[in-house]
Amino acid sequence: MKKKDISRRSFLKKSTLAVTGTALIPSLLASKKVSAKDANKNKMFCYQCEQTMGGRGCTRIGVCGKTPEIAALQDLLIHTLKGLSIAAMAGRKVNISDVEVNRFTCMAMFSTLTNVEFDPYRFEDLLFQSVGLRDRMIQKVKAAGGTVDTSSDAVTLKLKPTLDGMVKQAKAYGLFSDPDVNPDIRSLQHLLLFGIKGMAAYTDHAAEHDQEDEGNYEYVHRALAALENKSLGADELLALVLECGEKNLRAMELLSLGNSGAYGDPVPTPVPLGAKKGKAILVSGHDLIDLEAVLKASQGKGITVYTHGEMLPAHGYPNLKARFSHFYGHYGTAWQHQRKEFDKFPGAILMTSNCIQKPKQTYKRNIFTTGTVGWPGVTHLSKKNLQPLIDQALELPGYPQDQPDMEVLVGFGHTAVLGVADKIVAGVKDGSIGHFFLVGGCDGVKKSRNYYTEFVEKAPDNSIILTLACGKFKFFKHQLGEINGIPRLLDVGQCNDSHSAVQIAVALTKAFDTDVNGLPLSFIISWYEQKAVAVLLSLLHLGIKDIHLGPSLPAFITPNILDVLVKNYNLTPIGTAEGDLKKILG
Ligand code: FSO
Numbered sequence: 001m002k003k004k005d006i007s008r009r010s011f012l013k014k015s016t017l018a019v020t021g022t023a024l025i026p027s028l029l030a031s032k033k034v035s036a037k038d039a040n041k042n043k044m045f046c047y048q049c050e051q052t053m054g055g056r057g058c059t060r061i062g063v064c065g066k067t068p069e070i071a072a073l074q075d076l077l078i079h080t081l082k083g084l085s086i087a088a089m090a091g092r093k094v095n096i097s098d099v100e101v102n103r104f105t106c107m108a109m110f111s112t113l114t115n116v117e118f119d120p121y122r123f124e125d126l127l128f129q130s131v132g133l134r135d136r137m138i139q140k141v142k143a144a145g146g147t148v149d150t151s152s153d154a155v156t157l158k159l160k161p162t163l164d165g166m167v168k169q170a171k172a173y174g175l176f177s178d179p180d181v182n183p184d185i186r187s188l189q190h191l192l193l194f195g196i197k198g199m200a201a202y203t204d205h206a207a208e209h210d211q212e213d214e215g216n217y218e219y220v221h222r223a224l225a226a227l228e229n230k231s232l233g234a235d236e237l238l239a240l241v242l243e244c245g246e247k248n249l250r251a252m253e254l255l256s257l258g259n260s261g262a263y264g265d266p267v268p269t270p271v272p273l274g275a276k277k278g279k280a281i282l283v284s285g286h287d288l289i290d291l292e293a294v295l296k297a298s299q300g301k302g303i304t305v306y307t308h309g310e311m312l313p314a315h316g317y318p319n320l321k322a323r324f325s326h327f328y329g330h331y332g333t334a335w336q337h338q339r340k341e342f343d344k345f346p347g348a349i350l351m352t353s354n355c356i357q358k359p360k361q362t363y364k365r366n367i368f369t370t371g372t373v374g375w376p377g378v379t380h381l382s383k384k385n386l387q388p389l390i391d392q393a394l395e396l397p398g399y400p401q402d403q404p405d406m407e408v409l410v411g412f413g414h415t416a417v418l419g420v421a422d423k424i425v426a427g428v429k430d431g432s433i434g435h436f437f438l439v440g441g442c443d444g445v446k447k448s449r450n451y452y453t454e455f456v457e458k459a460p461d462n463s464i465i466l467t468l469a470c471g472k473f474k475f476f477k478h479q480l481g482e483i484n485g486i487p488r489l490l491d492v493g494q495c496n497d498s499h500s501a502v503q504i505a506v507a508l509t510k511a512f513d514t515d516v517n518g519l520p521l522s523f524i525i526s527w528y529e530q531k532a533v534a535v536l537l538s539l540l541h542l543g544i545k546d547i548h549l550g551p552s553l554p555a556f557i558t559p560n561i562l563d564v565l566v567k568n569y570n571l572t573p574i575g576t577a578e579g580d581l582k583k584i585l586g
């Protein structure tokens with residue numbers, strides 16, 4: 001691989017911060033939270049998520065269970081996708097945009113997210129598809145009279161024929177394989193890479209509904225190709241990072257249109273947390289189309305279908321709830337408790353997307369995967385043939401009797417919330433509603449995430465809590481009461497529904513004739529994986545300031561890049577719930 005060295009001088013000379021217009025602080029060159037030397041010495045292979053080892057990077061085995069070999073195959077896949085992207089961009093110059101290439105790029109990026117695909121053979125398959133599509137695109141470009149820049153070996157690389165060979169081959173393309181890259185440039189490159197991953201996941205979900213935007217595909221290819229351009233400076237990378245936020249907003253809008261188009265706008269719906277006597281299937285992950293396929297396949301078979309984790313908000317979609325009487329309730333909490341929860345579930349389980357955890361032997365036969373998610377030894381199903389899942393559910397005992405429990409309310413997407421906009425506006429005006437908090441994002445293992453529970457518990461009685469994503473499981477059973485008939489705890493949906501939260505904020509700005517930073521609305525965000533990175537970039541793109549982010553800051557953000565985010569957006573690490581509430585409410 002040809003690599004251009006980024007000398008300190010050229011970096012300093014070229015860079016200015018487009019966001020502030022100020023000259024790039026020379027100290028930008030001094031940051032080294034995770035130096036390439038340290039990373040390579042410690043055989044650090046991944047630091048893309050919040051639970052990364054020691055807050056720095058995973059070494060012998062990922063905290064998520066990812067092996068260095070799988071990480072290597074993911075790195076190699078991303079490298080080939082950069083080559084495919086260079087070819088795809090050359091294609092656009094001669095008016096070729098290939099649907100298969102566009103969709104494949106996003107699906108393959110999605111497979112490299114935290115807790116998605118752990119099966120090496122699946123990566124082998126994706127790698128061969130990636131270079132196959134790249135070479136086909138190069139031929140198409142040539143046939144149309146165009147040219148493809150072959151100066152990067154991402155465009156010319158030939159895969160080794162065996163998995164072992166590919167793992168060795170991947171060494172040149174790891175996150176830290178170029179020790180000469182300035183740490184802050186690397187930090188921006190990785191912020192961009194992880195943001196694209198998150199956006200690609202939403203794009204992939206939306207494409208299943210045929211909701212696509214050529215502008216978004218063009219961006220994914222342009223940004224991936226830019227990551228192969230080793231001479232890009234801080235300004236260009238920062239611009240691409242913020243554009244990722246913009247394009248991710250569009251990706252989430254497309255997904256929202258797809259889900260609402262297929263299943264109706266979510267409506268407030270009570271969801272039983274108990275169980276019904278009889279055979280059972282549990283559906284986890286984010287993919288509503290997969291859930292619908294399960295509901296169709298299990299209809300009339302005496303099986304009750306439950307949701308788990310991020311699938312909870314699916315109960316709010318009228319065209320799912322009304323069509324399937326065996327679509328009943330919700331079981332369990334967030335992804336990190338699944339080993340304990342799945343172990344006790346008396347039926348079959350389907351994972352439709354992240355976050356899968358290493359299955360215990362006790363339930364390995366009962367769990368299946370579909371779509372981008374996979375685990376070695378776990379049967380992977382096509383949504384067109386879910387029969388093995390149905391058969392397993394019928395073989396397992398199910399619930400011996402009804403198990404009544406409490407209900408929780410879901411379905412407060414933007415349509416439902418804006419349906420009571422007049423009450424909300426009146427409540428703010430007469431002081432009965434003092435503040436809105438969006439307490440949302442991912443859940444995770446760390447004890448420090450209890451901050452979010454405490455925050456919700458200590459928020460004043462005249463505040464409304466909007467929540468979304470799996471972080472809600474920290475407090476989803478809390479009875480917070482109502483203000484003027486509006487529940488104080490409003491579940492906006494999955495992390496995929498962040499667009500709905502943005503719609504609510506935009507509508508409030510219109511009602512109060514102010515900008516989003518002038519609203520009595522604060523963002524208290526918990527992050528874990530790369531979709532959350534993309535959502536955070538969308539919030540920054542919207543100019544939202546004072547976001548409180550936790551439980552810890554990303555290992556891939558150097559102190560100097562953090563400084564840029566703090567100076568421009570007042571991005572704030574969470575402190576204590578009490579202290580932060582005091583600061584926010586004044
Ligand atoms: Fe959670 Fe996992 Fe939805 Fe993430 S289940 S952590 S941001 O993958 O996707 O919120």
Ligand code: SF4
Nearest residue numbers: 046048049058062064
């Ligand atoms: Fe570690 Fe997270 Fe990477 Fe898994 S995804 S290897 S836990 S940094």
